[in-house]
Amino acid sequence: MATRTAPFSGFEFLIAWRYLRARRAEGGVSVMTWISLIGIMLGVAALIITLAVRAGFRAEFVDTILGSNAHVTVYSAxxxxxxxxxxxxxxxxxxxxxxxxxxxxxxxxxxxxxxxxxxxxxxxxxxxxxxxxxxxxxxxxxxxxxxxxxxxxxxxxxxxxxxxxxxxxxxxxxxxxxxxxxxxxxxxxxxxxxxxxxxxxxxxxxxxxxxxxxxxxxxxxxxxxxxxxxxxxxxxxxxxxxxxxxxxxxxxxxxxxxxxxxxGTMLWSWRDASGSFLRALTMEDNVMFVILSVLVLIATMNITSGLIMLVKNKGRDIGILRTMGLTEGSVMRVFFLCGAFTGTIGTALGVGLGVLFALNISHVMDAVNWVSGGGAWDPSIRGIYELPAKLLPWDVAKAVVLALGLSFVVTIFPARRAARLNPVEALRYE
Structure with a gap:
């Protein structure tokens, strides 16, 4: 009779990690795992870079306003x-x-x-x-x-x-x-x-x-x-x-x-002069976050594809594990951990890549200027002389929470499918 085990026990992590590293000849889906991992990494990195650049542009724009213009202009009617x-x-x-x-x-x-x-x-x-x-x-x-x-x-x-x-x-x-x-x-x-x-x-x-x-x-x-x-x-x-x-x-x-x-005193503040532009920046920030969130979602959907294939290839293993006493919950957690490992590793790599890119944005723009022959950043259009980036802990946290949350959510469906697999059907032709 199947006995209950503590959730996320060590053997569940061990089996999940073994399945995640399995080669295709052994019934694994390492190629799909790599595709999922790279997709999540690039999606998270793009999200962090975009948020850092938008925050840096806004901070630099406001700083140049406040550093060279009146905060409030007082004039007479x-x-x-x-x-x-x-x-x-x-x-x-x-x-x-x-x-x-x-x-x-x-x-x-x-x-x-x-x-x-x-x-x-x-x-x-x-x-x-x-x-x-x-x-x-x-x-x-x-x-x-x-x-x-x-x-x-x-x-x-x-x-x-x-x-x-x-x-x-x-x-x-x-x-x-x-x-x-x-x-x-x-x-x-x-x-x-x-x-x-x-x-x-x-x-x-x-x-x-x-x-x-x-x-x-x-x-x-x-x-x-x-x-x-x-x-x-x-x-x-x-x-x-x-x-x-x-x-x-x-x-x-x-x-x-x-x-x-x-x-007869009248006022004109820096918010009156630039408020509409700053509101437009805020709206653009929100739109960019939504668009890049969709890209992260698409990347995490590869986890679902990979896990469905993994469940199909590991049907015999699932049947054996069930007959050995693993509960449906244990099987579900094993395959959930497979997807969670991919999402977590991809997110961690994406954070590293995004932070590295944002901290070296000036060198990146120099390379872009060199490749394009100059003029990649026109101050007469953008107002400021260089592309700034400002890493905010809250922006990095948003990207991490979004990527991990989506990775965990999309993993639930194939994990439940694996847990509900009938061991008798899985072993019928073995």
Whole structure:
């Protein structure tokens, strides 16, 4: 009479491992086992690599936003400044007092008055459109991606004697630190014949790389007082650039910032500017996870095929084991372990391959660039200069749980089929 044994006893692991390693001549399915294992390994690796790249891209994109742009921009609603002419202006004449009040709000690390304007930057026969930010030297030093740029030319300490320029704009103009460029503003001096463009020449004292192609290609920093004069903003500021301790929860400070800014204050946060793009990234992440999960499922289905063939080839063995006293549960666990071994080994190899690939993503992209002849990663399209990867423990855990869960689930059906095999039928023709 069959006796019950403890679930997953040592002999069950021994038999399962023996069947898994059996050659085809011995009634095994080693080829199918290898196909299943490799499929799961590649599926898990692809899932981990994709999640790491998506997390890295999002982190780098957000970091370049927060490291070179205002977390919150405070500006004033247009107000009528000359009732007799009906002229409206959003210039802040009390910018110093507003900035001081905003800086006192808990959670705010900096409040800097800014002048903003667009110009045509020219040198020799080259020209390009640029956006000028008028800012003081002290406030410029608090912008991480500019003051502590990874690639610089010149000295930021000389900012009061000239202007700072993005590296891509400098490259397109053929400018290096120490060169002189002309800035042309359409809103210049007012004359009886109209407004004439203003043209001034400035020395480029500092070239920075912020890490965002669109910033490096268009941005120029100019001393605040000089920008006031150049753009006809004497005695005022266009906006106040606000940095906060916790940019992810910047919306929580909205009531305090509006109260500190006073009447007519309006806000524009980094989430307002980039929120739709970040939401699109989140949706794309979810879609990619679902698609790659289907690929992992397809890979695990090979386990089912291999186990069905194994059960068919091992019918005689199953009959003998049953007559020796193994219960249906023991037989089921033996074949369940066959599939579980394949899923576990394939998942472990996939994690190793995915982590190795993600940690060396820069070398992989260098190889791709070499094979393709360059241009595999275009910063003008993707915004950042290189493909980043960020391994998160939660992403690796999701891939592992998904692969193991699917491997265990698809193993149940053929394992139950083996357990229900009638030993009499299995041995009838032996």
């Amino acid at each position: 247009p107000m009528e400044v000359a009732p007799e002419t009906g002229i409206f202006s959003s210039l802040m004449p009390d910018y110093a007092a507003r900035a001081a009040r905003i800086a006192q709000v808990p959670g705010v690390t900096r409040a800097a008055p800014l002048i903003r304007g667009q110009v045509m930057a020219t040198m020799n026969d080259r020209s390009n459109v640029a956006e000028v930010y008028g800012i003081s030297y002290e406030n410029l030093m608090t912008i991480p991606r500019v003051a502590h740029s990874a690639q610089i030319d010149g000295e930021i300490e000389s900012f009061g004697q000239g202007i700072a320029m993005g590296s891509e704009l400098a490259r397109e103009l053929g400018v290096a630190a120490g060169d002189t460029v002309k800035l042309i503003s359409p809103n210049g001096v007012k004359t009886p014949f109209g407004v004439s463009p203003r043209v001034n020449a400035y020395t480029v004292v500092y070239v920075f790389t912020a890490g965002r192609w669109d910033i490096d290609r268009t941005r120029i920093y100019m001393p605040f007082a000089e920008a006031q004069s150049f753009f006809n903003r004497e005695g005022g500021a266009d906006e106040i650039e606000v940095m906060v301790k916790d940019p992810e929860h910047v919306d929580d400070l909205t009531p305090q910032l509006i109260a500190a800014g006073g009447a």
